[in-house]
Amino acid sequence: MTRTITITSGKGGAGKTSTSVNLALHLATLGYRTCLFDADLGLANVNVLLGLYPEYNLEDVILYHHNIEDIIIRDYKGIDIIPGSSGVERIANLEADQVEHLIESFSALEGYDFLLFDTSAGVSKNVISFCLASSEVIVVIAPEVTSLTDAYALLKILCLNGFKGSVRIVVNQCKSTAMARQAYTKFKETVKKYLSIDVVPLGIIVQDSKVEEAVKDQQAFVLLYPESNAAKCIKSIAKRLREERPEDLESHRMLSFWTTYHELITSPLKLTATKKEKKEIIDDASSQACQEGPPQEIRAPGNKGVPDAPKDVLQHENREHIFKQIVPFNNLPALPHVVLKLIESCNGDESTIQDISQIVNKDASLSANVMSMASSTPNGPDNRVTDVNEAVSLLGKDAVKTIAIRASEHFDFDQDTARSVLDLKLFWRHSLMCANLAELIAKKTSYPAPDEAYLSGLLHDIGKLVLCLSFPEEYAEILRSYMDKPDLLLEGEMHLGATHYQVGAWMINRWNPQSFLADAVLYHHEPVHSILDAFPLVKVVFVANSLDSETAEKTGTKFKTAEEVFGFARSEAEELISLAKEEVNRAAKSLDIDIDPPGPPERSLSEKDTEKRKDVARAVRDISLLQSTFKNLLETYREESILKVLKQGIQLLFNIQSVLFFLCDREKDLLVGRGLAGNKKNDLINDLAIPLQKAKSLLTRSLRQETVLDSLSDSTRADTPIMDKQLIRFLGRDGMLCLPMVVHKAHIGVIVLGTDEHHISYLRNQGKLLAAFANQAALALAANRLRQSETAGPKDVIKKIKEILNNSVDGSQSRPNLS
Template sequence: MPNGIRSACNRQPCIVESHRQMQAANPIVNQIATLKHLPSLPHILLKIISACNSDNIDMAEIARILEKDPSLSSKILRMVNSAHYGLPQKMESITQCVAYLGVNTIKTIAIGASISQALYPVQGNGLFNLKRFWRHSLKCAVLARLISKQIRHNNPEEAFLAGLLHDIGRLILWINYPKEYAELLSEYEDRPDLLLAAEIRMGMTHCEVGAWQLDRWSIQSFIVDAVLYHHQPADKVSNASTLVQIISVANALARFNIDDQERVLDLADKLCGINPSQAEEALSRTDEEMGEVARLLGLEIEEPSAREGTASTNDDETQQALVSEVRDVSLLLSAFQNLLDAPDEISVLNVIHQGLEILFDLKDIYIFIYDSEKDCLVGKEVTVNPRSSLIADFMVLVRSGQNLLASALRQAKPLHLAADATDYDTAIIDMQLLRFVGKDGIMAVPMLARGQFVGVIVMGLDQFEFSQLSEHINLLNMFARQAALSIHADQIRRSSLTMVRTERAGVSSDIARKVVHEVNNPLTIIKNYLKILGIKLNKQNIAQDEISIINKEIDRIGRILGVLSSFSRNEKLKAESVDVNAVLSDLIKITRESLQEHSKINIHMDLSSSLPNISSDEDRMKQIFVNLVKNASEAMSGGGNLYIKTRLISGRLDGDVTQGNGARLGYIEVTISDDGPGIPDEIKSRIFDPFVSSKGGGHSGLGLSIVNNIVRSMNGTITCESEGGKGAAFIVALPIINKNKS
């Protein structure tokens, strides 16, 4: 043996106690100390991300995939055993680490590694070298576990992990010195002794680099020893721990070739007492297990026939798939953030539409929201898709409906209907949607939040779009789940706000009744005494003017009490046929002159001619519109424009969905808007609460609260839309009830 090689094999490696001392002593340590990411095979990263995204997450399966990769295994061990978690004892099992960290953390680690690898991919024949490194590391790990079982070592999984990490130093050197170390690998890949000698000339062997890094990551010391000493001569290893001996033999067997057969088998017998037949059995079982791993990962791991190998077409495609996965995840995270930031349902729906456009390059997207009262899906208008206005308030039955949308929601999975697959039994509503989108088919993607129906996303697809979307169905489901949670959260927020308003209104009504009752009595007495005082005094007495002023102020208090009284009353509504357009027209006839001439307000009417009469209370309806018109005119103190618009929201269901004493046939929507200064953001969410006003002194802040109470008593809804400086719009929706239908 040449002297250089002998000295390399006999060199006594050591780990300097202080990392700082080591860093000062060796420039290689300076370089590797900054290392944060080690590359993994893209095949493994894709498998982990896919397993984490699965609807039926199998933690054991995730652990089995992870333990096949040295880079990810070392990263997870390093994380779990760090001071951040403060565990009383170190974890050495990947299965334990996965159970402790949870699927979300594992997924984050895999995505982080994927992003790093996509941004900084391995160059040239790097992927081929990475596969060679990975194949040898895994083969050594499998052999170490089998040998450990054969010799009845007490911890086969520890042996597997040590085998997996034994050459981690090579990977670290290759990443930090890609050109220099790649040349060494190319020249000495099949001669470990010569490679060690060349590494010593560099400054550190891969055994020392790997052991130093694992010790720095707080990996168990016996595993560190196995990494450090696995290339030491047999006579020295024979006095070491059993784990060191196992890894030394496993490493030699993993590089087994016919030319070196005698030395390797002699080493196996000397260190572990394994005879040639046992060694052959271990190699045969290892090859079988490696084949299973290859099938699991979709990876080509055949024995390399030459050092000058290159990455296969399959490898290149996998690397591109990883880059694509990273792109999708990055876009998905961005869409998630936008969903979280959306302030209301309209904004959430717009973000959903835009997210699907960006992620899947789709255009024909329509969103239906589940209405639990009517047990149906209701089409929603999305401002970024003008055609969606055509399906606004389009209704589809769910539990009793035999259609694509309802089936997707009930089965909690995306369903597709191709136009050429329709037949006599296809639901009419499905045929309508197919004709409406005008594509080869439609896909219905359910949105559920914690098992509750939220809605359905309907997409028109041609054959190519369907093919592309089918490859990303997990990504689509993830996006739909997040969209459902965002819509559900907005619904809970609005429901809670309504509940709070109702409770506040109830408390305020009780207070108002008591105030009106208690204050009216002394006011009446005061007015009576003032009248008597006025009679007693001479008409020319100067005090008469002061008495008059006091009377006027008492009358003003009476008017305020009148408002409070109106707010506190819970009168029963009359049921009469009401023409909403006529009510509005009469109101404007009365107020037009004062609004236009005195307040400089122009009135614009857009009343739908198709409105039916509704059964309601005309006086209370007038009170609603008077308050809203008054509110708008007061907001435009310097003049402006007042807009009044009505429209019919039709929506007869496929079957009768009843509420109260009749079947709801749709809604009449009345919008009263202005181009005043709008409503300040700080009170917008409380605009219907009692005693909230943006108009300053002299306004009780009860008008809109009264309006809200009346609208709700009519089973209607009222909403407010306002942007700073762009006016405000109040939208009242009143139900059309067919009282003749039970």
């Protein structure tokens, strides 16, 4: 007996045909005889989706007496396909002998386990007839208002025509399971309130780029990308479809199904409904159906939990939810010993970039901070930094010093946070051991890039620090729970939503390294048998971590792992460990770090460590962060160079990547955009100009009021002009913050920072620092304009700057012309 299932939707674009095709193909792979009937009038979507162009369709059977066998596309990837096309519409107008011939032809279709009908979207007579004749109905909806309201209208029409069964719902094109839950819940509540029809969740299909790629290739994504999230969702839906048969399900013989369908299509059906019942779903769906949050299950009647997506898809979504909450990671905490040494080196006139790189290379946190900052700095066509030495060279002394100062912000550890539980000295030692072991193994195995292996080993556990900063209380509890059981730490991290190796790999991928560095971090906790066929860098870091792993030490597997992966004898592995320890001890001595004996955080913090913290605090206190950023501003002789320094300073001080500059042109009474060379997007800024008398623009208001303004406050959000909206869209953020650059009432211009809702409160709390930054920026640009004046010599420039700085601001003085 055949299960006849009609798959439909209230509105086009919900993904009905894609669902039908991929579901049919997967049922076939499970061993079920499956036939897909393309009942989408005139459009033949199944054919287009799969790149099939049949010679005949159902119309040829009706009008030209072809047999059904003539039109069936047999065994396409395991399924049979019947191209219905416009022939379906003609069934309602057949003569008696034609009907008899057609029904007899359809009787030849006996023997299928599943017959799936992919109908047109909407509430046509054909769609309603297929639904009423079928043993099961699946409605595909998307989490957006029109899809929900049109699906409701479809169910309303079914009720008006006596439909008494249950309808299964598939929520497609979901950005998250939370969005699917909101859409389904609201839909079910409205249906339950107004209609005598039972709605049951069948599953969801998440948004997946592989779906679009498969469509372009005219193939089914469940076959082309079987491990994609969308394919896993289809497989989950198929599993529930075959396991959860409706209790009152009646399988059909083809003769009875098509007889029923013909009776329905030739009978008068009610195809209209009032719009009164739609109002509630229209009012609430737009606000509720598209909200996002932590993943939750869709619930069926009776509070029975229905798994709305495969477990690994939900885990992926959980990770994405965790990644969205991760704090900026260019100020990860570092040991005060290393920070102090780095600041001293950056301040030293005789220190070279190589000297600074050597210090950074000995600390995982500082290396990550430097790589993160350098990767966001324009540095050529591929915007790629390959190692720490290149990153330090690109940033320069002052930027690296600022990074060191920011890393020192975390020295006053709260005793309840993860940073107090995670022993930074033990973390430093293990990271450096793994780095040196990885470099030694790379050289021993003739891996061509030992420096890359060193960096991979150094950063392999960097995700722990990111989790410490992003989830201090939660991660502290995990660390406390598993402090004596490091082998169970991963289990605790999984409960949080993401492991340290997943977070570390995600962070490194954002640097666009174009190497297997992120993979080396991602796979360093895989089972050894999975590593054997990995590429060399992954193997190198895996074995390096194992040779210095506390868990491997306890289980006695570290030497066995080295032998299994690389064929190292125990004596060879012991020699590698000895050499690595010598390097770590040498580095610890040069940085004045006591690393023996290791112990819990409260015992491993020596008097020397405490004194080092104080030394760093004094060093940081002696160094003005603004002076570090603007040390050479007044000595920079080109406006573009000044703007580049300002942008880098903003990135370092406020973690803002989207920055625009508008400078005053007094002759034309305009604010004129200034883009930075080498960035095609910023080239567009050079063509922008805003009249200074433009009353509504946030930029001109900020300049006139000489105060910091942002577009996300209640006072400015309601009346944002289109010009400002365009700038916000250009910045790619939720809003913008405007910093007026003013020197003794002389208006120099405006710095525009792109910011988001979650970041604006932080920027507002930095009001004094922002104002100081803007003042320094204004002074540097004003001095440069005076310097460029043909009539002003060096002494004149100095004199005018002193006048600007020394004059009191009393409003009665005339405004200097610095345009």
